[in-house]
Structures are given as structure tokens and as C-alpha cells.
Amino acid sequence: MEKKYNHKDVEAKIYRMWEEKELFKAKVDPKKKPYCIILPPPNASGEMHTGNVLMIAIEDLLIRWKRLMGYEVLWLPGTDHAGFETQTTYERKLAKQGKSRLDFDRQTLYNNIWDFVHENKSLIENQIRQMGASVDWSRYTFTLDPFSLKLVCDTFEKMHADGLIYRGDYVVNYSFKWGTTFSDAETSYKEVSDPLYYIRYRLSDNSPSPKGEQEIVIATVRPETIFIDTHIAVNPKDENHSHLIGCKALNPITGHEMEIIEGSFVDPAFGTGIVKLTPAHDKDDFQVALAQDLPIINIIDLQGLITQGPQKGMTIKKARKSAVEQLKDLERIEKIDESYKHMVPVDYRSGDYIENLVLPNWFVKVDGLRNAALESIKNGEMKIYPKWRQLTYVRWLENMHDWAISRQVVWGIRVPVWYDSSKNPNISVTFLDSGGQAVSGTLSEILGSYTLKEVLSGLQTLRAPKNSEYVISQESPGENYVPETDTFDTWFSSGQWPLITLKYPDSEDFKYFYPTSVLETGWEIVTRWISRMVMFGIYLTGKPPFADVYLHGHVRAIDGRKMSKSLGNHIIPSDYIEQYGADALRMGLILGTAMGRDFNFPQDKILAFRNFANKIWNMARFMGVLEDNYNQEEGKELTIYSIDELKSLLQPKDIEILVGFDAMLKYVDSSLKKYRFADAANSIYQFMWKDLASDYLEDAKGRLDKDVALSVLRSVYLECLKVLHPFMPFVTEEIWQNLTAEKERPLAVQSWPKPYKMS
RNA sequence: GGGCUCAUAGCUCAGUUGGUUAGAGCGUUCGGUUUACAUCCGAGAGGUCCCAGGUUCGAGCCCUGGUGAGCCCACCA
Numbered sequence: 001m002e003k004k005y006n007h008k009d010v011e012a013k014i015y016r017m018w019e020e021k022e023l024f025k026a027k028v029d030p031k032k033k034p035y036c037i038i039l040p041p042p043n044a045s046g047e048m049h050t051g052n053v054l055m056i057a058i059e060d061l062l063i064r065w066k067r068l069m070g071y072e073v074l075w076l077p078g079t080d081h082a083g084f085e086t087q088t089t090y091e092r093k094l095a096k097q098g099k100s101r102l103d104f105d106r107q108t109l110y111n112n113i114w115d116f117v118h119e120n121k122s123l124i125e126n127q128i129r130q131m132g133a134s135v136d137w138s139r140y141t142f143t144l145d146p147f148s149l150k151l152v153c154d155t156f157e158k159m160h161a162d163g164l165i166y167r168g169d170y171v172v173n174y175s176f177k178w179g180t181t182f183s184d185a186e187t188s189y190k191e192v193s194d195p196l197y198y199i200r201y202r203l204s205d206n207s208p209s210p211k212g213e214q215e216i217v218i219a220t221v222r223p224e225t226i227f228i229d230t231h232i233a234v235n236p237k238d239e240n241h242s243h244l245i246g247c248k249a250l251n252p253i254t255g256h257e258m259e260i261i262e263g264s265f266v267d268p269a270f271g272t273g274i275v276k277l278t279p280a281h282d283k284d285d286f287q288v289a290l291a292q293d294l295p296i297i298n299i300i301d302l303q304g305l306i307t308q309g310p311q312k313g314m315t316i317k318k319a320r321k322s323a324v325e326q327l328k329d330l331e332r333i334e335k336i337d338e339s340y341k342h343m344v345p346v347d348y349r350s351g352d353y354i355e356n357l358v359l360p361n362w363f364v365k366v367d368g369l370r371n372a373a374l375e376s377i378k379n380g381e382m383k384i385y386p387k388w389r390q391l392t393y394v395r396w397l398e399n400m401h402d403w404a405i406s407r408q409v410v411w412g413i414r415v416p417v418w419y420d421s422s423k424n425p426n427i428s429v430t431f432l433d434s435g436g437q438a439v440s441g442t443l444s445e446i447l448g449s450y451t452l453k454e455v456l457s458g459l460q461t462l463r464a465p466k467n468s469e470y471v472i473s474q475e476s477p478g479e480n481y482v483p484e485t486d487t488f489d490t491w492f493s494s495g496q497w498p499l500i501t502l503k504y505p506d507s508e509d510f511k512y513f514y515p516t517s518v519l520e521t522g523w524e525i526v527t528r529w530i531s532r533m534v535m536f537g538i539y540l541t542g543k544p545p546f547a548d549v550y551l552h553g554h555v556r557a558i559d560g561r562k563m564s565k566s567l568g569n570h571i572i573p574s575d576y577i578e579q580y581g582a583d584a585l586r587m588g589l590i591l592g593t594a595m596g597r598d599f600n601f602p603q604d605k606i607l608a609f610r611n612f613a614n615k616i617w618n619m620a621r622f623m624g625v626l627e628d629n630y631n632q633e634e635g636k637e638l639t640i641y642s643i644d645e646l647k648s649l650l651q652p653k654d655i656e657i658l659v660g661f662d663a664m665l666k667y668v669d670s671s672l673k674k675y676r677f678a679d680a681a682n683s684i685y686q687f688m689w690k691d692l693a694s695d696y697l698e699d700a701k702g703r704l705d706k707d708v709a710l711s712v713l714r715s716v717y718l719e720c721l722k723v724l725h726p727f728m729p730f731v732t733e734e735i736w737q738n739l740t741a742e743k744e745r746p747l748a749v750q751s752w753p754k755p756y757k758m759s
Numbered sequence: 760g761g762g763c764u765c766a767u768a769g770c771u772c773a774g775u776u777g778g779u780u781a782g783a784g785c786g787u788u789c790g791g792u793u794u795a796c797a798u799c800c801g802a803g804a805g806g807u808c809c810c811a812g813g814u815u816c817g818a819g820c821c822c823u824g825g826u827g828a829g830c831c832c833a834c835c836a
Contacts, residue, residue, distance in 0.1 A: 004798075189834070196836080220836055233836095267835055275836045282836080343834065391763070392831070399832080524831085554830085560771090562830095591784085593772075597764075598830080600771060604785040611798040622795035629794070671775095678773070682783070694800080701794070 001624070001738055005617035007581030007610075011730045015129050018733075023749050024134045026074035028512045035071040036513040037063060038501050039128075039135060040521045040529075041494070044079035044142065045086050045120040048127040050555040050563065050589075050601060051522050053573040056131045057586040058552060058677060059520050063134055064726035065672055066517075068752040074513055075134060076501045078141035079124060081117065083412035083490040084186070085349065088178060090116050090411070101179075101410070105432050105458045106485060109410045114144075127574065132582050132729045134748065139509075141501045143493050144413070148500045152493045153416040153474045155540065160472055164365050164539075165405075169296070169466050171279075171286040172404055174357045175347055176304035179461075180408040181361060183489055184401075185528045188348040194221045196340035197324065198272065200332050201232070204248040204257050211243055217334050219271030221342065222278065223327060224319040227253040227309045228297045231277040233263030233288065241273050252332040253310070253323075263288055280358045298358050302463075316355070360466040362406040362415055362486065369535040370397050373544070376534060382544040385675045386596035389523050389551050396527040405489045408461065412487030416474045419482050421452055424468045427482065432458035443482070452480070461485050495532030498545035505541070516546045523551040523596065550675050553598040555589070560600050571601050583728035584610040590727060591681045612685060613731040616724070619693055620735045623714060630706050641711040643756055649705065654712045655758050657696045660687065661716050662755040668723055684723050692716060719753040 018024065026036075037059050042052050059075065067073040090113045091101055101109055121142075128135065141148070159165045173182040198219050203209055218232065232249055234241040248257040258276075265284055266275050279289030280298040289296050301307050304315055310326065311319035327333050345354040374397055376382045377390060384390040406415055419427055425444035433439050433454065439446065446455060462485040464470070470484070471477050493500070502510040515537070519530065530549060537545035556562060557569035564570060576585045588606035593599035630638045643650075643658065650658075664687040671680035696716075700709040718739065725732040725747050736747035 003796080005796095184833095218836075222836080265835085270835050272836095278836090284835080342836090345834095388763070395762070396832075527832085556829095558771090560829090588784095591773090597772095602771070602784085604771075605783095607798080608784050611796095614798050615796065618796035618799085620795090625795060674775080676775075679775085682773080686783085693796090697795095698800090 001617070001621045003621075005614045005731060005734075007583065007613065007730065008578075010734045011130070011132070011577075011582055014730050014733050014737075015132060018134065018746065018748055019129075019137070021746065022138075023746060024073075024075070024136050025138050026072060026136050026509075026513075028508045029072045030512075032070065032072040034074070034513050034517075035063070035066040036074045036076070036502075036516040037518055037520065038498050038516055039075060039077045039133075040519070040525075041078040041080040041141075041143065041497065042124050042128075043082040043085060044117045044124070045082075045089060046124060048124060048131075048573055050571050050573055052127075053131060053585065054552055054555055054589045055520060055522070056128065056133045057589050058550070060131070060133050060586070060729070061590065061677060061726045062518065062520070062672070064729060064748065065752070067134070067748070068722060068725070068750060070751065072512075074136055074139070074509070076139050076141065077125075077128060077133070077135040077137065078143070078497075078501060079121060080490065080494055080497075081143045081411060083407060083487060084178070084180065084182075084409050085490075086117060087113060087409045087411040088350065091178075102438065102460070103436075104460075106410045106460055113411045130574065130577055130582055131586065134729070139501070143490075143497075143500070145500075147503060148493065149413055150474070151500055151504065152413050152488065152496060155496060155536065156416060156488075156492075157472050159364065159539075162368075164368050166363050166365065167360060167466060167470075168363055169358050170361055170363065170402075170404065171281075171283055171356050172359050172361055173345060173354045174302075174359065175352055175354050176302070177352045178347070178350075178409075179302070181359065181404060181406065182347060182354060183404060183491070185491075186348050187345050187354055189343040190346045190351060191341055192344050193339070193341050194344075196221055196271070196337040197223050197327070198334040198336070199223065199226070199252060199327060200334050201249040201252055201258075204250055206257070207246065207248045209244060209247050216244065216249060216274055217272045218274045218276050219337075220276055221340070222281070222320070223323040224306065224311055224316060225278045225281060225299065226276065226323065226327075227251065228280075228299050229276045229278060230256075230258055230295055230297075232258050232260045233266050233275045233277055234260060234273060235264060235266040235268050236262040237264075238266070238268035238273055240268065244274075252327060252330060261292065281356050283356055286356070286358070296358055300355060300357055302357075304355070360464065360468075361404045364403040364405055364492075366400050366402055366535075369539055370400060372538045373397055373531060373534045376538065376544045382534065382546065382549065384549045384551065386551065389526065389596065392523070393526050393531065397531055400531070403489075405492045406486035407489055408485070409487055410485075412490065413493055415484045415486045415488060417470045417472055417484035418477050419462075419464055419468055419470050419484070421447070421480055421482050424464060427462060427464045427468060429455060429462045429482070430460045431455050432460065434458075452482070456482065459483075459485065491528055491532050494529060495536045496540075498533060498537060499540060514541065514545065515543050518548040518550055519546040520550045520552065522554065524554070526551065548675075551596050553593055553596050555592075556598055556600045558601050558603055576606055580606050580610040581613060581730065583613050583730050587612070587681060587685075587727050590677045591685075593678060595676055595678075609685075609728070612689065613728060615693065616688060616721075617731065617735060619688075619697065619717065620739055622697070623710070623717065623739075626700075626706070626710060630710065638707060638710060640714055641707070643712065643715055646708055646711060649708050650712070650758075651703075651705070651708070653696060653699050654708065657691060657712065657716055658756040658758045660691050661719065661753075662757065664691075665719075665723060665753055665755055681727055684720065684727065688720050688724065692720065721747060722750055722753050725750075 063075045173187045198217050201216050236242050244260045245262050247260045277285045279285045279296040306314050306319045311322050428442045430440040504510050534544045584606050587609040588602045592602035627638050667683045668680045703709040721732045733747045
């Protein structure tokens with residue numbers, strides 16, 4: 001053995017050995033208890049970040065522990081196509097070449113992204129190997145595999161048949177830049193400064209105010225929508241304004257009468273306490289309009305242009321300026337508050353602006369699914385660790401409203417819907433003609449000049465009005481049909497991930513391993529992902545997809561702030577693997593924190609565990625030296641006795657270390673059961689270094705009954721390797737291979753220690 | 760606006776249902792190459808457990824109030 005442990009030479013070699021021997025391939029075995037974790041799929045085109053690394057460290061720890069305990073273990077890896085995120089990454093690449101998605105028909109674009117993803121896919125797979133993850137590669141799954149496509153579409157069909165899917169006009173978050181809808185979960189808010197305009201409205205003579213005022217003033221940041229407004233709201237509890245309810249004001253631009261209605265959402269203290277309603281372009285207003293059956297008028301098209309009125313054809317920004325000019329000319333502006341700051345919706349990744357538009361969309365009715373998901377928590381069928389995170393999950397589910405599942409991106413699973421072109425003349429399409437020129441219009445306009453075949457082969461996007469007639473089918477129902485071009489929200493497919501990976505409903509895997517044992521992931525994904533998996537799992541199988549949910553904390557940068565590329569404080573895990581080894585990185589992260597709490601990247605701990613790897617390496621080496629010396633001094637081969645054989649010869653020091661081992665083992669087991677990984681890790685670490693090396697081994701140097709001491713030392717040391725293996729798999733396996741006979745099974749598939757029971 | 764979490768050694772953090780002298784890693788001070796390991800060994804210094812009050816025989820831990828930090832959700836024209 002080398003003087004120093006060199007992880008660089010060892011880790012890749014060991015992983016290859018494990019993989020070649022297929023040690024991690026699960027077999028359905030009814031005689032054994034199953035233990036299953038589905039690896040939360042990293043983005044296919046991504047690179048491993050510290051969150052992934054922590055996740056792998058924890059899951060591999062659980063998986064290897066249970067494998068040694070004798071369970072039939074399955075850890076199933078995969079990657080996610082991450083619809084929108086991947087497409088935007090690809091579009092950025094296109095932009096560098098001076099191109100955009102609009103240069104391609106949807107099929108070509110899809111194929112190009114497919115190639116792009118597969119070029120990059122091996123990167124993340126190799127990083128998973130680098131970490132030592134004992135996953136079953138034979139079951140590797142990608143969210144766009146044929147089985148996945150079929151299951152997701154089958155689920156859609158079933159839900160549609162059960163009345164859980166509907167198509168409706170709804171106010172959605174829409175990005176003009178990316179040309180798609182976003183879910184609420186993908187929308188965040190950013191503070192910006194916009195002028196707040198105070199606009200004077202005359203009251204109509206037909207319904208004068210009881211208090212006799214002639215005018216009211218309304219504050220708005222969106223004067224460009226004024227001309228379509230039909231209603232105004234005040235809070236009924238607002239003493240200054242409630243008398244206005246039922247009165248009518250005149251629209252300052254068009255002069256039409258607008259009724260003043262009550263709205264309990266109106267804050268009397270904000271602005272003037274009076275609000276104009278724009279149901280198509282504001283979520284609150286939309287809800288009021290739905291409840292009170294007010295007209296919903298959309299004046300912004302998908303390019304972000306105003307579709308009617310005096311500002312027709314302008315962008316929102318220009319229209320606003322123009323509307324302000326017009327109002328100034330009409331002397332309707334009382335004042336402009338230039339210092340006003342407010343929160344506007346943006347895409348949570350890119351920070352690009354999002355508008356509220358009313359668009360036809362596919363929706364999931366959440367009411368039918370939510371209660372069962374909540375019930376599984378309340379009755380203990382599914383447990384969340386740490387427990388205090390449960391609240392977030394419950395709150396969120398309780399507040400969840402209907403889920404818009406369609407996205408206008410190409411990269412994803414297409415909604416399996418078709419429209420009969422002859423029955424839906426009002427469907428609007430955009431396609432590239434044979435010369436590559438984009439053509440847009442309704443089917444009835446276009447089919448005069450082009451054949452349907454031409455439209456289909458160059459098809460980019462299609463938008464069907466709410467009441468279009470459609471057929472659900474995964475294949476085209478006939479040559480007269482045009483396909484829906486929307487794809488599913490990524491969470492609609494990843495929400496079915498446990499079912500996709502285990503091949504619901506007929507496979508042996510599914511019957512044996514479902515529900516899985518534990519879902520381990522970051523807490524920030526609770527709402528976006530876990531809630532969906534539970535809802536789909538219960539909907540399709542009657543059971544939540546996992547018994548336990550363990551949520552780890554965020555890894556922050558060394559400076560305690562959130563990691564971000566712009567701050568320059570983000571950490572590249574492979575640098576640490578390179579420098580200190582995957583074992584040290586894993587152990588450092590495991591010991592970095594208590595259960596589920598955020599923590600700073602534990603740089604110095606990783607160093608400490610690199611040293612620890614070297615320490616145990618040298619213990620093994622030294623045991624060899626001691627044994628060689630014994631052979632020379634005694635002139636005979638050292639006999640290694642079992643502890644049973646030595647019972648009557650054991651010295652107090654021997655008993656002490658054996659009893660100590662039992663205590664450590666018990667503590668590790670009970671800590672792991674409770675997901676208290678740091679406690680377990682610290683326990684084996686302290687025992688090996690302090691008790692076994694510094695205390696017992698030092699003492700053994702002076703022992704006269706060397707054969708007894710060396711037998712005890714060897715036994716305890718090997719048992720410790722087993723305990724440490726789930727934490728630091730590479731170095732323990734390498735030492736095991738050095739110390740034990742070649743024909744013995746690798747450490748990864750040995751058995752978990754049993755206590756010595758000396759007392 | 761609603762909610763969650765945190766505050767313990769110079770730094771980063773453990774401390775389980777209340778129970779002797781509050782721990783670890785890094786850093787720091789002093790001293791060490793005896794049969795492995797300087798990525799080592801031995802010894803030490805270093806804490807008003809954020810503040811105030813309460814419960815208790817006993818509080819870092821439980822309760823109330825405050826201060827400071829971070830985060831999540833919702834979102835007001």
C-alpha cells in the first residue's frame with residue numbers, strides 16, 4: 001500500500017469495478033424486503049451543483065446502509081428534460097449564432113434540442129458516477145422516453161375522462177419574450193419604479209353621487225387599458241367612498257358609463273381608494289369579473305401589441321405613453337407620482353417581465369386531487385422530515401388553485417389533442433412555407449392558398465379558441481386533423497416520475513417497489529414537485545408514492561449568502577472531488593448540518609475528512625506492518641482469531657473497544673433511522689480516530705499478547721469499514737480490497753455488522 | 760400582509776424527549792519524527808449559550824415579550 005491514500009487513482013477504478021460486477025442492479029426478490037429511492041432527476045443538459053451533490057451523498061448513504069442491512073435495494077437514476085429551462089438554454093445558444101426559435105418549424109426545433117441535450121447528457125451521468133452513487137444504471141430513465149410519453153398522455157386522457165381536465169379562458173402569466181405561459185410557481189416578483197397616474201373621472205349625471213361630488217380620482221400605473229374598462233370598484237367598508245357604489249362614472253377616453261361596484265379587495269388607504277377594473281390583464285380583477293360576471297376584454301395580443309382602440313398596434317410601453325399624452329390633452333390627469341415603486345411579475349429564472357393575459361389553456365382541477373394529498377399527511381401515511389417543513393406543504397396545498405398545465409414551448413411532451421381542421425376554421429396557426437417564410441392566420445384564411453399538408457410540415461404554433469372541438473389521441477386521428485402545439489408543464493410529467501420510472505401499472509418493479517421508501521430532495525421543491533407527485537400517485541394508485549419525505553437544506557456559499565454566478569461565490573463540486581476526493585466531499589456535506597437546515601458550504605470539514613481518509617488508510621497499512629513484525633519476531637505466521645475464540649483471553653482494553661464498538665453501532669443505526677445523518681457520521685468518525693486509533697492501537701503497540709490484540713484490532717477495524725462504507729464508499733472499498741482475500745465479495749455487498757455483545 | 764427558521768468558542772456549526780464539568784472541525788498557543796500517518800501525535804487557551812421576564816429542585820433546551828439575521832408564500836390599482 002502507498003504511504004498516502006490517493007483518491008485520484010482509486011475512485012474511478014473502484015466505481016468501474018462496482019459497475020462491471022453489476023452490484024447495484026436490483027432484482028425483484030419476494031423473499032427480501034424492498035427499499036427504493038427514485039433519484040430526483042437533475043436537468044438533462046445541466047451540470048451538477050452543490051444541491052445535487054448533497055442529495056447524492058444522503059441518498060447513497062441510505063441506499064448503501066440498507067443494502068448492507070440485507071434489503072433488496074433499488075436506487076433508480078434518471079434525468080429530466082426540464083422543458084422551458086432547457087429550451088431557453090438552447091435559445092440562448094441559437095441567439096449567439098444569430099438565430100431564434102422562429103427560424104424553425106416545431107419538429108426541426110424539437111430534434112435540434114434533442115441532439116443538444118444528448119450531447120450534454122453524459123456529463124451529468126459521469127458526475128453521478130464520480131460521486132460514487134450506487135444507482136442502478138440498467139433502469140436509467142429520461143422523461144422523454146417512449147414509455148414516459150405514453151404514460152403521461154394516458155394520464156391526461158384518464159383525467160379528462162374523469163372530468164379533472166378542462167379547457168378554459170383563464171388569466172395566465174405570459175412572457176412575450178419567451179412566448180409561453182408560466183405557472184404561478186414559476187413566477188416571481190421584482191420591484192420596479194413606474195409612474196402612478198392620478199386620473200380624474202367625471203361622474204355621470206344619470207346617477208349622481210348622494211354626496212354631490214362631480215368627480216372622482218383613480219390612481220393607476222396602466223393608463224393604456226383605460227378605454228376598455230367597464231367597471232370601477234371601491235371597498236364597501238370605506239366610509240369615504242362606499243356611498244359611490246351604484247353610481248356611474250364616465251370613461252375619460254371614450255366617455256362610456258362605468259358602474260362603480262363593491263370590491264372587498266380594495267385597500268382604502270392605497271392611492272385614492274378607488275380602483276378601475278381590467279379583468280383580462282390583472283389577476284385580482286379577473287377573479288372579481290368571474291365572480292360578478294363582468295365582461296373580460298383582452299386588448300393585448302401574443303406579440304405584446306395592443307389589439308384595439310386608439311393605441312392599436314403599439315407595444316404596451318408605447319401605448320402607455322400615448323395614452324398619457326391623450327389624457328393630458330383631455331386634462332384628465334391630476335398628478336403623476338414618479339416615485340412610485342411596486343412589484344411586477346417576472347419569470348423566476350430570467351427575470352423577464354410577465355404580463356397577465358386571458359388565454360385558452362388546459363387546466364387541472366385541483367379540488368379533486370388536493371384533499372387526498374392532504375389526508376395522506378394527516379393520517380400519517382406519508383411523513384415529512386424535518387417535521388416543521390410539513391406546514392409549508394400543507395399551507396400550499398390548501399391554497400393551490402387550478403393548475404394551468406399547457407406551455408407554448410416545443411421542448412416537452414405534446415398535449416395529445418387534435419383539432420378537425422374542417423370544423424375549426426377559427427384556429428390560428430403560424431407555419432413556415434416551403435421557402436421558409438413565416439405565415440400566420442386562421443385556418444379559414446390560409447387553407448385557400450396552402451394545403452393542410454404544407455401547413456403541417458412547417459407548423460410552428462397553433463392557437464385554438466376556447467370552444468374548439470377536439471379529439472384526444474396520441475396518434476393523429478386522420479389526415480384532416482391539426483395537432484395541439486402546446487406541451488405539458490414540466491411538472492405534469494415529473495409529477496408522475498415515480499410511476500414513470502417504475503413502469504406503472506403492470507411491471508414487476510412497480511408491484512414490488514411501489515410505494516417507494518423515501519423521497520429525498522431539497523425543500524424548495526416541496527410545492528412545485530412533491531405536491532404533484534403525491535396527487536398523481538394517489539390519483540392513479542390510491543397510495544402516495546413514498547412513505548417518507550426527507551428534505552435537506554440549502555447549501556449556501558462559504559460567505560453565507562446564496563450561491564450565484566453573479567456574486568462569484570458559487571461552488572463547483574467537481575473541483576472539490578478533484579482536490580479532496582468524493583469521499584471527503586460527501587462526508588463534509590453530511591456532517592455540515594443538522595437535519596434539514598440550510599448551511600454554509602463546509603470547506604474546512606472537507607479538508608478534515610480528506611485527512612480522515614488518509615488516517616484510516618494508514619491504520620490499515622500499520623496493521624500490516626505490525627503483523628509482519630510479529631511474523632519476524634515470533635518466527636511464525638500470525639493467527640487471526642475470531643472474537644469468540646478469544647473470549648477467555650481478552651484484556652480490559654479489548655473489552656473496552658468491543659463494548660465501545662457496539663455503542664457506536666447502535667448509535668449509528670438509530671441516528672440513520674431518524675435521518676440524523678450528521679450524528680451518525682460524527683459517531684463513526686470519532687470512534688475510529690479517537691477510540692480505535694489513538695487509544696486502542698497506541699496501547700496495542702506495547703501489548704505482550706500481540707496475537708490477541710492484533711486479532712481484536714483487525715476485527716474491529718473491518719467492522720468499522722462496513723459502518724463507514726455508506727459514508728465514504730471509495731476509500732473503505734479500496735482498503736477492503738487490500739485487506740481481504742481476493743475472492744471475497746466487495747465491501748459494497750457485505751453484511752452490516754452485528755454487535756459483539758461483550759457485556 | 761401571512762408563515763417558517765435561526766442567534767452557542769475567533770470562524771463555520773452540533774447539542775435528541777429539560778439532568779453532572781456545554782462539544783466538533785478549522786484557526787490559535789506550547790511541546791513532540793519512539794513501529795503507520797506532519798493530511799500526524801500530545802497538552803492548553805478560548806463561551807454572560809442575543810436581551811428581559813416566567814415555569815421548574817434544576818433551563819442552551821419549555822413559555823411570554825423584545826432585538827437582530829435569513830428564507831418561503833401572497834401581492835395593492
